[in-house]
């Protein structure tokens with residue numbers, strides 16, 4: 001049987017604060033995300049949503065419990081192995097896009113290829129196809145800084161998908177967009193994830209956008225509950 005794309009097992013995350021105090025950002029969180037599933041994560045500011053995504057991507061490590069990506073316990077991997085697991089298995093989308101402003105639209109999508117290597121001609125063709133899919137085929141040579149916010153996030157979606165990750169993680173991907181633009185971007189994100197067969201976990205503050213997922217979970221002071 002295929003392993004879950006992402007599995008949290010009784011995960012606790014504590015951050016040290018000054019003078020020996022600490023904050024418990026996640027408290028005994030367990031969740032399975034099977035292949036192709038779209039999961040919305042909601043919860044107030046400070047409830048642990050970004051911490052959850054950082055642990056899922058192997059950017060940070062749990063204090064207790066295990067995070068498994070494609071069946072591999074990230075805590076059992078070396079730093080190098082964990083970096084490769086993230087690079088090949090995970091696509092990240094951020095609230096503030098994180099494009100390189102002076103690079104063209106096409107080159108922004110190709111940044112993961114420049115870092116990770118691979119068949120550049122094939123990746124270039126794939127980047128072009130993804131950009132056409134999100135309606136930006138006329139903009140390939142334009143510097144990213146000239147785009148609107150919604151266009152920038154569409155470029156970021158293409159960049160996240162370039163290497164065919166099995167898991168997409170999106171932290172408030174519409175948080176910097178107006179409502180109508182956010183709806184369009186969210187529908188593109190969900191549509192692309194479905195077409196590509198990528199599992200998706202996205203954080204949102206919008207009930208309407210959360211309702212587009214296959215399932216919704218709420219973090220409340222580090223505790224995960226079904227919403």
Ligand SMILES: Nc1ncnc2c1ncn2[C@@H]1O[C@H](COP(=O)(O)OP(=O)(O)O)[C@@H](O)[C@H]1O
Nearest residue numbers: 015016023025044045046047048049050051052
């Ligand atoms: N690097 C860190 N160091 C110390 N505390 C942190 C750190 N990152 C997050 N926190 C704390 O952990 C809790 C959860 O934060 P976060 O996961 O960013 O919440 P959310 O994304 O839901 O707003 C908050 O109390 C936050 O202040």
Ligand SMILES: [Mg+2]
Nearest residue numbers: 049050051171
């Ligand atoms: Mg956050």
